[in-house]
Amino acid sequence: MEKIPNRKEIIDRRALVLSIAEIVEKHNPDSFEFRQEILKLFKKSLDHGSKVVQARFMHSNKGRTMMYAQCFLVDQLIRAIYDVATQYIYRLSNPTPEEKLSLVAVGGYGRGELAPYSDVDLLFLFPYKQTPWCEQVIEFVLYMLWDLGLKVGHSTRTANECVRLAKKDATIQTALLEARYVWGDQELFNEMYRKYMKEVVSGRSREFIEAKLQERKERHERFGNSRYVVEPNIKEGKGGLRDLQTLFWIAKFLHGTTDISKLVKLGVFTEKERRRFTKASNFLRSVRCHLHYLTGRPEERITFDVQTELARRLQYKDHAGTSGVERFMKHYFLVAKDVGDLTRIFCASLEAEQQKKSRLPIPRLGLAIRKLKGYVVESGRINVAHDDSFKQDPTRMLELFHLAQEKGLDVHPNALRLIRQDLKLINRSLRNDEKANQLFLDMMTSRKDPETTLRRLNEAGVFGRFVPDFGRVVAQMQHDMYHVYTVDEHTIRAIGIISQIEDGALKEEHPLSHNIMPKIVSRNVLYCAVLIHDIAKGRGGDHSILGADVAERLCPRLGLSPSETETVAWLVRYHLAFSAFAFKRDISDPKTIEDFVKIVQSPERLRLLLVLTVADIRAVGPNVWNGWKGQLLRELYYATENALTGGHISEGRAERAKHYQEELRELLKNWKEEEIETHISRFYQSYWIGSSSEDRIVHATLMQKADKEGALFTIEAKSDPFRSITEVIVYTADHPGLFSRITGAMSVSGANIVDAKIHTTTDGMALDTFCIQDSEGKVYDQRGRMKKLRQTIEETLQGTRKPHLEIVELRESSLPSRTEVFTVHPAVILDNKASNTHTVIEVRGRDRPGLLAKLTRTLFTLSLSISSAHIATYGERAVDVFYVKDSFGLKITNKVKLANIEKRLLLALNEDMEPKKKGSRAKKVASSGS
Template sequence: MAKVPNQRDIIDRKTLVSDLALLVDDFAPTSMEFRNAVLKKLKQALASGQDEIKRRFMENNKGRPSMHAASFLMDQIIRVIYDVATEYIYPLSNPTPSEKLSLLAVGGYGRGELAPHSDVDLLFLFPYKQTAWSEQVVEFTLYMLWDLGLKVGHATRTTDECIRLSRQDITIQTALLEARYLWGDKELATELRNKFMKEIVAGNGKQFIEAKLHERDERHKKYGNSRYVVEPNLKEGKGGLRDLQTLFWLAKFLYSTTEVSELERRGVFTRSERQRLTKASNFLRTVRCHLHYLTNRPEERLTFDVQGELAARLGYTDHAGTLGVERFMKHYFLIAKDIGDLTRIFCANLEAMHQKKSRLSLPRIGLLKRKVDGFRAEGGRLDFLSEEDIFSDPVKILGLFHVAQNRGLDVHPNALRLIRRNLKLINRKLRQNEEANRLFMEMLTSRKDPETTLRRLNEAGVFGKFIPDFGRVVAQMQHDMYHVYTVDEHTIRAIGILSHIEDGLLSEEHPLSHRIMPKIVSRRVLYTAVLLHDIAKGRGGDHSVLGADVAKRLCPRLGLTASETETVAWLVRYHLLFSNFAFKRDISDPKTVADFVQIIQSPVRLKLLLILTVVDIRAVGPNVWNGWKGQLLRDLYYASETALTGGHISDGRTKRADYNKGRLAETLTDWSDEERDAHLARFYESYWVSNSLEIHKHHAELMRAADRTDDTLTIEAVSDQFQSVTEVTVYTPDHPGLFARIAAAMSLSGASIVDAKIHTTVDGMALDSFVIQDMEGNVFDQGDRMKRLRATIEDTLKGKRKAHIELTTREHSSLPSRTRVFKVEPAVMIDNKASNIHTVIEVHGRDRVGLLAELTRALFTLSLSISSAHIATYGERAVDVFYVKDMFGLKITNDVKLRSIEEKLIEVLSEPEKPRKKSAKSKKSQVEKTQ
């Protein structure tokens, strides 16, 4: 363990021992008074030492010395406890050979590293079996440590038990590998060490390596299998501390050292790699210490609520276009990437030195060295023929990955190491090289797993060097709850999803995208657009606009024609258009389709943009896509395709309404003429043009059944597993505020409303349809959820429950939401151009329980009638759109009324705990109106 400076400032064991010796004069050693007095002294010493360690850490911001100091402090405390037990409480005047006890530190403590709130792992070692004396000493030691408030992991074993168990359990084997003598009988600890090295370590390197690497792979799967998740686990996640520890476990098992300098001397690492390893190790340890101090617990996750404070403590400040917290997390991801690189290098050296079989399941001939297209294949991995290759012809850097992709080979770590050391060869001249750009485009658009190849290029540092604009977003995170991955990881995943759609692997989830993919005129336009759609993030402006400029500049270099370049730039510029219209607008409103088509202008663009939108959403995170979003995109696609290929967006509202009524009349064959005519006359024109024939028929049957039984409240629910939604239809007498009350009841029941349409009949009935999901984005029909939802809606509408009051109470009494760490500026946009007959209100704010209910209640108090609502949540950000009319069924055009709507909704969107300000001219909103 490293030497700790000024040790006595942390704990003066000699003085502490003297103070404890004096207690024997005041209390009998076996008395509880003596024990309590000892505990008091130890608490003081521990608290004083911990304060000094924390002071030093906050002063120098270095985690490794802090961990060593904490381990030193714990050593002294445990030694003192052991000495008190064996000298004062359970002394032995003439111990037998079996009355020996050795204390060993294991785990992180064994390495001499203790984070502020880490567990203290101990091994109590006996020679043959546990005696009454040793049992008493162990019990006293443990109880004292527990009473000091420490978390202790412990095992009590003999030497033979340790050896036997380590053969059976890789975890125990690893713990013994790190065991460090602490106190007690030193010969016993030495005996265990010698026996362990002779019987377990010697000759078993291969098995240990395979077991630890398998353990690592399983751990990676558990924690997301990516080092680029935006809330990483810095201990167990990919590229975290555990990966570093695995590397050192392997080194200790094979080389009997954990000193990086010794690994450099043996040729395992170069000097620069050793420096990278030390830098990564120091950074992660410092972050971990800060995280423990900040949370006051053994927290290992870099969650959103701590990232900002950690960034501030580590000195990361905001720069133009980039938050300090994003700069901190980018540094973290680059460190995690370094650890992955170094692990691969280390494992390659192990394989070379110990002739370990390739971990790939390849035919025996694959293990032989052979030439492949100007490179050398060895063990299923591709390498350069000589180091001189890349200097004489730097294009071979890209050629290596190109051949590996075509031949289904991995890239040899030696080649990766050579490339990383010479990334300066990827310069302006190489970027302008026609052959190099051809190779890159072929890898990007290949039918042979482009995702894996692009990830290899990125891990090697080649991607960001060859496409410098992409290099700017490597490890770039967005500090929000919507985006799960860094920008580069999101982009590479999106290309992988596009490839899967093209190969038919996602045909059931994305039937339309799969069907139109073969009709795409230029595959490289689509693949390039996916590559560039987020390339301008983090630059401080609209990344869509800035990204289009990047595309115009980069595409000709990549070999795209002027026409292809224009299309790629357009797709990047409008890559959010499809989702904005599909998720925020009423697709049944002809004006929505007309406005969308006016921007699209081309069936070719429509196809390209749909697929780009699908892969973009899918690549955001595991639970972002659902069937409902897919259905909305398909509905908008089909409506737009019809308009673009000669169909009419609107043949006249009245004509369309009459046509739809006629189609419904033809299907109601078992209805009398009087029943049918009465039903067709019950709805206003808007109902007939905004629903499909299937929905019209379903509503007709539901209403007839309810009217025949005189039910004043009918609630029906139908789930669609493919769309991942449950549609709830409420048929009841209309009254003011009905939508708001139903929305409150649904929120109270844990339902998330994603879409709603409100229709009123001429005879005063309301037919409201709500599309809902559970909080995980699934159908809302598991267990007895629907039964509880029906009861809550019924009780709310009958006045038995005040749902909006219950929601307010719940919000104030519940634990703070994780979304509170994010600031979302409230915004209200009122648009009188998006619809011919409605005023469209779009609101943005921080999501919270009951927000929709509050917003709809506010609209009710403003005497507005809601015709449809479209609800979307992007992590912590809620985006809700309402199609409304005034009490006379008209658009809202009065300036005073518009300002009143804006102010009222801003008040609702503002944080409840903050004073709500009203302003005639709010800087947080925009009003667009057409008189």
């Protein structure tokens, strides 16, 4: 344990002993009063010492020193507690050989590192038989520690039991590896540790290392198998403290030391790598200590609600285009990347050791060593033949990865280590080298798993050096709930998704994208556009516009022609357009298609933009894509393709409506002529333009049945798992506020509305169609939910339930939402150009329970009728779009009324936005898709 300055300020052992003696003089050690006074004394000592340790840490930000100081404090308390037990309460005048006890720290506590709220792991060691005296002392020590509020993990064993169990259990084996004597009989501890080293450690290196590396692999899989998730686990996640500790354990098992300086002397690490190791270790420890202090518990996840405060405490300031919290998280991810590099270097050292001593760790994957185009292939991994290979020809850095991709090989850790040392050789000259650029382009567009190769290039640091613009977004995160990965990880995953679509691996999920991939003229254009689409994030401007500028500079360097470069720049500039039109605009409105066609201009661009959009959305996170989004994109694609290839966008509405009426007449073969004419006459022109042929048949059948039965209202639902939606049709008498009431009923039922169409008949009936999902973006009808939803809608329409009041009550009694961490500036956009027949209102704000119900109620009070609603949620951000008309069925053009609409909606967005206090009773209410 490191030297701790001014230990007496933390806890004065001598003063503590004197205070204990004073209590002994006043009270009988067997009395209840004695134990009470002793506990008070220890609590006072722990509280004082903890405050001193915390104050020192807040001043210095040095996590390692804090952990040592906290460990010292607990050591002294345990020693004092043990002395009270053995000297005053269970004193032995003539102890037998069995009446010995040794208190041993194991695990992290044994390592001498104790985070503020970490467990205190203790081993109570006794000779060969547990006596009543041992049980009494152990019980006293444990109860005293528990009463102090410490979390204690404990075990009671003999030395022989420790050895026997360690041979069977890798966890116990690891815990004992870090065993440290705390107090009691020291010889007992020494005896146990000698046996452990002789019988467990000696000659078992191979098994231990295999177990630890397998354990590490399984742990990474449990925690997302990526170090670039935006809410990482600092202890167990990939690139976290546990990975560093694994290296420590293996080093101690192999070399008998955890001193990094000694590992430098042994040739395991270079001095530069030692400094990286120490920096990474110190940074992660400091962050973990702040995390514990900030949350007041042993929290290991760096969640959104603590990231901003952690950044402030660690003194990260806002810079142009990048907030302090984003700079802090970028540093975290770069450190996690360093941990991965050091792990590979350490494994390379293990393999080198194995070559010298074949009996030592990690089995070789293949015995053959062969030459391949000037490189060495060993154990299925490609390595350089000479350590100065890259210095002789820097192009070989790219050639190595290219060859590994072509031959299905891994890259040897030794080669990665040399690349790390020679990264400065990737300079302007190499970036402009024609061969180097061709190698990079070939790897990115290869049919052989480009995602893995690009990730290897990124991990090695080559990617960011060769494409400096990409280097700027390495480890760059966005502080929101929508983006799950860092920008570089998102980009690499998106390229992987393009490759999978092309190979047919995602054919069932993305049939349209799969079918149009062979029609794309230039694969290079598509892959380069995916590479560049987010490359300008964090620069303080519109990343789409800035990214297009990057494309114009980078693409010629990569060998693309002027026309290809122009297309890539266009794709990057408009890479958000497809989703914006599909998710925010009414696709059945001809003006939507007309506006989109003006942007796209050609079928080739349409194809490219669709596939880019699919990959972009899929790569955001594991639960972002769903079938409903796919359906919207497909509908927009087909409508635009038809317009681009000769279809009529603005064909007369009357002619189109008449055509659809004739089509329905043909389909309703079992209906009488007068029934068909009556049904057709019930709908306005907008119905025929805004519904599909399939929908019209469903509606006709439902309305006929309801009218014959004289039902006051009818609710029909059907689910489509491929589109990930449940479609709910409500047919009832129209009245003001009907849409608002239904959305409120759906909100309190936990249904997320993603789309809605509202039609009113000439005889005063309403035919409203809602597309809903559950909270996970799937169909809503599981576990009988639909039955409850029908009942809630029915009770709401009858007036026996008031959803808008229930939403307020539920929000007040619920736990704080994670979205409350974020600031989303409310905005209302009123657009009279997006539709020829409607005013389009786009509302943006922070998502919260019942937001859609609140907005629709506000629109109702403004005497606006909603024809369709399109609902999207991006993490904490809600974007809801309404197509509305005034009470006369016209667009809203009066400036005073438009200003009032904006004012009232902004007021609705700002209501209930005060963060709630934690700890309130938990009830859930869905956000109705907003």
